[in-house]
Amino acid sequence: MKDLSLSVLDIAMNSVKAKASLIEITLANDGKTLSVRIADNGCGMDADFLARVTDPFTTTRDTRRVGMGIPLFKLAAEQAGGTFAITSEPGRGTDLMAAFAVDHMDRPPLGDMAATVATLIQGSPDIDFVYRHTAPCGEASLDTRELRQALDGVPLNEPEVLQWIQENLDEEERMIAL
Amino acid sequence: MKSIEELKKIREQTLKNINLRKEDGGDTTRIVVGMATCGIAAGARPVLAACVDEVSKRSLAHVSVTQTGCIGVCRLEPIVEIFVPGEEKVTYVKMDEEKARRVIHEHIVNHKVVTELTIGANE
Numbered sequence A: 001m002k003d004l005s006l007s008v009l010d011i012a013m014n015s016v017k018a019k020a021s022l023i024e025i026t027l028a029n030d031g032k033t034l035s036v037r038i039a040d041n042g043c044g045m046d047a048d049f050l051a052r053v054t055d056p057f058t059t060t061r062d063t064r065r066v067g068m069g070i071p072l073f074k075l076a077a078e079q080a081g082g083t084f085a086i087t088s089e090p091g092r093g094t095d096l097m098a099a100f101a102v103d104h105m106d107r108p109p110l111g112d113m114a115a116t117v118a119t120l121i122q123g124s125p126d127i128d129f130v131y132r133h134t135a136p137c138g139e140a141s142l143d144t145r146e147l148r149q150a151l152d153g154v155p156l157n158e159p160e161v162l163q164w165i166q167e168n169l170d171e172e173e174r175m176i177a178l
Numbered sequence B: 001m002k003s004i005e006e007l008k009k010i011r012e013q014t015l016k017n018i019n020l021r022k023e024d025g026g027d028t029t030r031i032v033v034g035m036a037t038c039g040i041a042a043g044a045r046p047v048l049a050a051c052v053d054e055v056s057k058r059s060l061a062h063v064s065v066t067q068t069g070c071i072g073v074c075r076l077e078p079i080v081e082i083f084v085p086g087e088e089k090v091t092y093v094k095m096d097e098e099k100a101r102r103v104i105h106e107h108i109v110n111h112k113v114v115t116e117l118t119i120g121a122n123e
Ligand SMILES: Nc1ncnc2c1ncn2[C@@H]1O[C@H](COP(=O)(O)OP(=O)(O)OP(=O)(O)O)[C@@H](O)[C@H]1O
Pocket: A014, A015, A018, A040, A042, A043, A044, A045, A053, A058, A059, A060, A061, A066, A067, A068, A069, A070, A071, A093, A094, B036, B037, B038, B070
């Protein structure tokens, strides 16, 4: 993946497929380490499957025999002097975390997080997304539960709403990117 | 968040559009974008955004843009499938933003399949 925002989109698509109703995306940058966490309350995986999930030959897709999302994300973290961890429980959900050394030469750039969040909401307007990105000089965040309340019945994937979401979040991201 | 008040204003405007759409019914043309790892890595996110933007800009009332997983021909991603009611599915491959806008204009607005961008012409 070209940047971290694309990895986050890809990993969160696993949560969508796992029928999660709540997906939390948390980025925490303390200046030294950037940790990226995606947690969901979807169907989860049993211990045996979980033990094999970082192997590219583990997938439940029927269009191909390889599942690249998780192996690629793990590799990206490890190649940038970081770590990877995943826990999961059937019926409860999955929690995945990749940490990157901020100054490592091979750390992928952050990319467009606002576009990733907007894309997720566009595809799954009924799922709740809680996004939080903390950095040394501030924080960017979004909680679709709050937006849903303000929208009072108007779906989150109406184009004007999506545009508002993306522009707002992008502005917040720019503020903390300095 | 800059202003939830702004969002509430957007809500009022959008509500009118939604009600108008409901009133004139009609079958929906579907634009489906592949968003598995293969699609995302090849550039599906901006393709999807271009589709959403183009449909909204042209006020195409009976056109939906949705996401799907892996369509099965990973080397030809990004892939966009178009389902016009009563017509056979058309699969467009190796898409980018510009091609996506072109397909919406020619195929969906002018009802003319862009043959050179279909899977049949690229295999
Ligand atoms: N959040 C999750 N909840 C439940 N199951 C998951 C989750 N994430 C992954 N899985 C399971 O692990 C498998 C492997 O995931 P991975 O992302 O590596 O590949 P994939 O999604 O199958 O295909 P690809 O990512 O290449 O499009 C999935 O097919 C799914 O069965």
